[in-house]
Amino acid sequence: GQQLNQSPQSMFIQEGEDVSMNCTSSSIFNTWLWYKQDPGEGPVLLIALYKAGELTSNGRLTAQFGITRKDSFLNISASIPSDVGIYFCAGQLRAGGTSYGKLTFGQGTILTVHP
Amino acid sequence: DTGVSQNPRHKITKRGQNVTFRCDPISEHNRLYWYRQTLGQGPEFLTYFQNEAQLEKSRLLSDRFSAERPKGSFSTLEIQRTEQGDSAMYLCASSLQAANTGELFFGEGSRLTVL
Numbered sequence: 001g002q003q004l005n006q007s008p009q010s011m012f013i014q015e016g017e018d019v020s021m022n023c024t025s026s027s028i029f030n031t032w033l034w035y036k037q038d039p040g041e042g043p044v045l046l047i048a049l050y051k052a053g054e055l056t057s058n059g060r061l062t063a064q065f066g067i068t069r070k071d072s073f074l075n076i077s078a079s080i081p082s083d084v085g086i087y088f089c090a091g092q093l094r095a096g097g098t099s100y101g102k103l104t105f106g107q108g109t110i111l112t113v114h115p
Numbered sequence: 116d117t118g119v120s121q122n123p124r125h126k127i128t129k130r131g132q133n134v135t136f137r138c139d140p141i142s143e144h145n146r147l148y149w150y151r152q153t154l155g156q157g158p159e160f161l162t163y164f165q166n167e168a169q170l171e172k173s174r175l176l177s178d179r180f181s182a183e184r185p186k187g188s189f190s191t192l193e194i195q196r197t198e199q200g201d202s203a204m205y206l207c208a209s210s211l212q213a214a215n216t217g218e219l220f221f222g223e224g225s226r227l228t229v230l
Contacts, residue, residue: 004157031217042119042206042221043158050216088157092217101148101210101219102171105157 006089006106014114019076021109023089028069031092033103034061038085046087047074079113086110117141119222121207127228128197135193136225140209147190148219149182150206151175158206164190165212197229 006023013019023032031050035043047058049065049072056063062075072089090103120139128134140147145166150158161180162172166187176182179197184190194201204226208219 006157033217035221040223040226042208042223044221045218048216048218090157101146101163101208101217102160103158103217103219105159107155108157 004089004091004104004106006109008109009107010110010112012112012114013079015079015081017079019079019083019111020073021087021089022071022073023091023106024071025091025104026070027093029091029093029104030069032063032065032072033090033092034063034072034074035088035090035105036085037088037108043088076111079111081113081115084111084113119207119209119220121205121222121225123225124223125226125228127230129230130197130199132197133193133195134197134227135191136205136207136227138190138192138207138222140189140207141220142188143211144209144220145187145212146210147184148208148210149190149192150208150221152204152206152224153202161192194227197227199229202227202229 004025033048034046037043047063052069053067054065060077086108088108089106148163149161152158160173161176162182164184167184179195182192204224206224208221210219
């Protein structure tokens with residue numbers, strides 16, 4: 001089946017630093033999404049990308065949909081302590097109007113921010 | 116609160132017992148999804164409903180698992196004869212069909228521990 005490889009697995013950074021993480025796939029996707037999950041909570045959507053090459057920002061977060069449709073990256077600028085959590089990439093391959101919401105997730109990147 | 120609601124949040128059971136989880140989606144959302152998340156991994160798709168119809172099931176959903184959404188509103192996920200390998204966080208998500216974006220709104224999850 002489809003696999004998403006997310007890297008790095010974990011990051012330890014100082015407050016104020018920028019962060020970059022990426023996700024690669026063995027197959028193409030039509031949609032890439034980035035979620036954040038806090039301990040004991042469900043994932044929360046951060047950014048959704050719908051077109052190859054698309055670059056989208058949400059506050060200090062910027063994400064891009066790779067040209068090959070097999071990768072995506074997420075950048076966080078000027079990190080703050082509340083950025084701590086697990087970041088997941090997810091891909092969706094739509095087929096004939098079905099399978100919306102059937103997402104394939106990466107393994108996650110654990111982000112720790114030191115004040 | 117108008118988010119996705121799941122209960123119970125935590126369930127500890129003995130191997131062989133049956134358990135049932137409930138999910139109440141965002142009220143205007145007609146699509147409802149179940150995902151499973153094990154420690155250190157991203158969520159994995161189990162099944163989804165459009166209104167009351169169950170449209171897709173993953174191969175992860177063995178015969179011991181059954182999901183229903185009888186009136187197209189809340190959903191239940193039952194696991195019969197639980198096994199230790201069933202221990203995981205069970206996440207419910209909902210979305211609006213008309214949006215067709217793949218953007219899911221997750222609940223806080225129901226954590227199952229099978230002893």
